[in-house]
Amino acid sequence: MSDVQGFIDENLGRFRSELYDFLRIPSISAKSEHDDDTRAAAEWFREKLTSAGLDAEIIETPGHPIVVGEWRGAGPDAPTVLIYGHYDVQPPEPLSLWDSPPFEATERDGRIYARGSADDKGQLYMHVKALEAHLATGSSLPINIVMIAEGEEEIGSPNLVPFVVEYSRRLACDVILISDTGMYAEGLPSVGFSLRGLAYFEIHVHGAVSDLHSGEYGGAVANPGNVLSRLVASLHAPDGSVAIDGFYDEVLDWDEATRAQIASLPHSDQDFASTLSVGELTGEQGYGTLERLWIRPTCDVCGILCGYTGEGAKTVLPNHAMAKVSFRLVPDQNPGRIKDLLEAHIETLDLRGVTIEVQELHGGRPWRASVEGPAFEAASEALEEAFGTRPVPMGGGGSIPIVVEFEEKLDATALLVGFSLPGCNLHAPNEWLPIDNFEKGIGALALLYEKLARVG
């Protein structure tokens, strides 16, 4: 292993430089005008898998393609690890809030600033480099590798499950290893035990045939902006819980041990609020901040657009209003059922004079893991060796909808080992990844591959 770590140490500068090429490609899967860029990112990534020593190809889907890399040198009796990540990124808007260009990686304060640095190009590329270190040094890597990098994670992975089903024999594995999460704190590595699911909707309220003069018509004609505000407001009760009938029916109570473990983690509400520049934290009554983030479901409006939003006072009664509303889900909630509940909820509102349209844009089930077992232990050991600190089990507030699907379709265990840090601006301006985590993390992953020999 010393050769492997030596190779990594010698090549860190090149690894970063290559990552910056990857980050330069604006592979924004949500925007069709970036389809060429998204494909370019897939092509780039396939070439890097090949030069790292894997057999790699691009497999088409009805949407953005999937890159598959394989190394079967450990032989048919060795365990197989499937490494999953994504080469697509979130839109960078609002651009004016970036301190450096989102698609030009910039090093500042020991961090790599760029869209995708943390989510997920940076972390995905760490695996490529850890594999390269093994294969270039002839380390007798004791596991087989299948790596898949998709280009639609940020738009809900619509084509990944069909792909996994179609290629299930080729993707057969013992462990699904994913680096798309973070560490609990700087210097404190973590292994994931939960992810929230997601149900994301776009809600349209339609009124009159055109925008109207708010004086000539105001008071007698339903205002879609007012109706939409009422609709969004109705989604919460005053205690911060979600006020949709039946929303909590399938929420599992977590065991006291998990809640106790969460409570034992170092955490300060004041520091957390201060980092975000908010006066105080707020959320569902009866739960602490980490519980609100990891084991409780939410409802957040992600965007609203209605009427005139330019400079000055336009006295218009808008004829249309739109909100993007996302629910984060916890076991055993299901996005399909949330859509039914949401639509039933909307039916209970006063909708005279308007029509409502609900589009489901995105859905994914929540995930929950056992913190025992050989894969979790292998990850804990590898992280401790690389970072010098015993990792903590960590919940995840975000969603990687494919995790549940992978486990079910491939009958394997998911293992989440991530290297971003709290406050790294995922999905926001000035996304960053610590250079130190990028470098130590490559070593940790290289170690982890060796330790995963035991999961066979």
Add this chain to the structure above:
Amino acid sequence: MSDVQGFIDENLGRFRSELYDFLRIPSISAKSEHDDDTRAAAEWFREKLTSAGLDAEIIETPGHPIVVGEWRGAGPDAPTVLIYGHYDVQPPEPLSLWDSPPFEATERDGRIYARGSADDKGQLYMHVKALEAHLATGSSLPINIVMIAEGEEEIGSPNLVPFVVEYSRRLACDVILISDTGMYAEGLPSVGFSLRGLAYFEIHVHGAVSDLHSGEYGGAVANPGNVLSRLVASLHAPDGSVAIDGFYDEVLDWDEATRAQIASLPHSDQDFASTLSVGELTGEQGYGTLERLWIRPTCDVCGILCGYTGEGAKTVLPNHAMAKVSFRLVPDQNPGRIKDLLEAHIETLDLRGVTIEVQELHGGRPWRASVEGPAFEAASEALEEAFGTRPVPMGGGGSIPIVVEFEEKLDATALLVGFSLPGCNLHAPNEWLPIDNFEKGIGALALLYEKLARVG
């Protein structure tokens, strides 16, 4: 008078062509990038006043200038009529909904389609042509005229009251004549008896230092979009009334005679709803549609912007949300007091984790007139002669905030005689004015000037 009407009839084609030149100038007062256009409209209008036979000049203000035209040929003992209108227009957005270019007047189905055709360039220009008809034919016009055209009506006339105060001697008059309203129905002319006031606010909700990942932070951090929705929703009670404490304290009950007169007007809720393509009308319980529009106050959101509103699903927890909220006011409500009440109302909400900023963009007091008296009667006679139908007294849902100020500062009676029609898309795409009303209206105004001799 037959010479005057003859002159009008002979020159109608030219009058329209000149109006189309006026409409071609995008004098959008709300948008600073159109400041040059707004000034160009003032220059154009001044020249037309001069060629009509008035002494005309442009008077600067801290904002857009005011054009003043005068004709004092009736002598010091004759009454003076101040004609007021505005040469600025609303923004044309959304442009995609216009069937013909907003600043290229297009005749279709007997209508002039263009931004400003009805509000107010078309109606303002009718006065210029009615005056030209008198002055060109040497008709011995029995009243003196002061005409003022401002360029800031659509942004709340911030500089008009100081102007009226500064020039009050020059503007001294017996009647303030305004054509910025409409007729009750096609072929049914009207004289205005009320206008609603306006209080227009931009409300900002600020949250964390930047947009956040809705998974990593959702549930523990206040979402400005959710808070704003709750704020806007809280402005109405379930019965459709405005739920701000004290909002109705200064609302005068209208007399039974006025309510009976309103009830006697031809009106069909079904037709009204059908024109707008809405399933049904809705509003404050206990009032009919015309009452809701004319004699009851309202609260309408005019625009909302928050978070990500582009294509697809961006899972962002926004750090900012903005709403433009307008209140239409009725006697004796006052916009300044509404701001205080709104701010006090907002203080009662759950605002943990956010800060709120309320900007007042626009304010104007409501107006109410006596339907008796010589000016009202002169207008009724002139309209009946020109249109062949006895006019009806009509309330106004919109606001011309300067009306109350004019009456108070100049100690004169306001008279509202307008020629647009319901459904003419004021402040909306495809604004129009009937060609027939433009033409008959010029004759009606020419007659009205003669009949106003009696108000002295």
